[in-house]
Each structure stands twice: as structure tokens, then as C-alpha cells.
Amino acid sequence: MTSKDTQATTPIVLLRSDGEVDEDTMTYARTKIDAVVDRPGLPPVTGEVRITRAAAHHADRPWSATAALHVGRREVVVFAEEATGREVVDQLQARLRRQTDKAAHAGHHGHHTSAPPWRGGNQIQRPAEGSGRAADAHPATTTGSGSSGWIVGSGQ
Secondary structure, rough: OOOOOEEEEEEEEEEEOOOOOOHHHHHHHHHHHHHHHHOOOOOOOOEEEEEEOOOOOOOOOOOEEEEEEOOOEEEEEEEEEEOHHHHHHHHHHHHHHHHHHHHHHHOOOOHHOOHHHOOOOOOEEEEEEOOOOOOOOOOOOOOOOOOOOOOOOOOO
16 A cells, blocks of 8 residues: 555544555554544544554564544544554554543533632522521621621621
8 A cells, every 4th residue: 555545434534554554454443443533422523544554674663553633622643653553553542542532521620620719619608598697607797796806887
């Protein structure tokens, strides 16, 4: 195969090969990549995956794979190198799954710190009307004889 060989895994992710990449490896890669990007709940995924086999036969890891994908509005770039085509595809799939999960869940409310109280965060629950307690539980605004030196009044 040459560098001009391209195949679409899904309508939005392109799979390319460089060097002598056999058709079995490309089919295996297409299956694994589709399994990662076609999961329910994942935002739209676009981009390109490139599988390369080095011409130098003496290289320890002649197989490499690079994926540059857009998951929603986030960019995911993954690189893998291995000794065989199947190993590089398996490693690429594991890294892609982990990175696309991170990209898909980034920005959810569980990852942010809350705003300070003066900006509306961590509001104290107020007792309901008629519960016998003051409407505002802050010590500076409580009334009564046990106000511990706080000045409470009409502002005169």
C-alpha cells in the first residue's frame, strides 16, 4: 500500500496507511477505531488515523500509529509504536478510548470548584417562614439578648 491509500472508518474519521501495511491490519484497525468513536454518548468525532510501517527491517518497533481527532470541541492526539501491526492497533485503541473519554467528560460540573459565597456559591439553606428562627442565620443579623456584642438595630 502507498501513502495515497485511504479508507473512511466512519463518515467522519479517515484511516490512512504509509509503507507496506497489509489489508488485514487495516481491517483490524478499522474495526477497533470504529469501536472507539461510535460509542453512544460521545460527541461528534472527526479526524484522521494513520498507520505506518517503517521500511527499515532492523527497527525494534517498525509499526507506528498516529490519531488526530476532534471530539466535540476538544482535540485528541494519540501516538503508538509497536513491533507488530496488531499490537500497535491495540495500543492505539486503548489510548484513544482513554483520551476520548477524558475529552468527552471534560468541562462537566463535577470538575469545577464552586464559586465563593459572595458570588452565589455554597449558599446556606435558610429556614422556612414561620419556623421560629430568624430568616437570616448570619450572626450579625440575629436579634435577641444573646447577640454576643453584635450591633443590631434600625441603623440610627
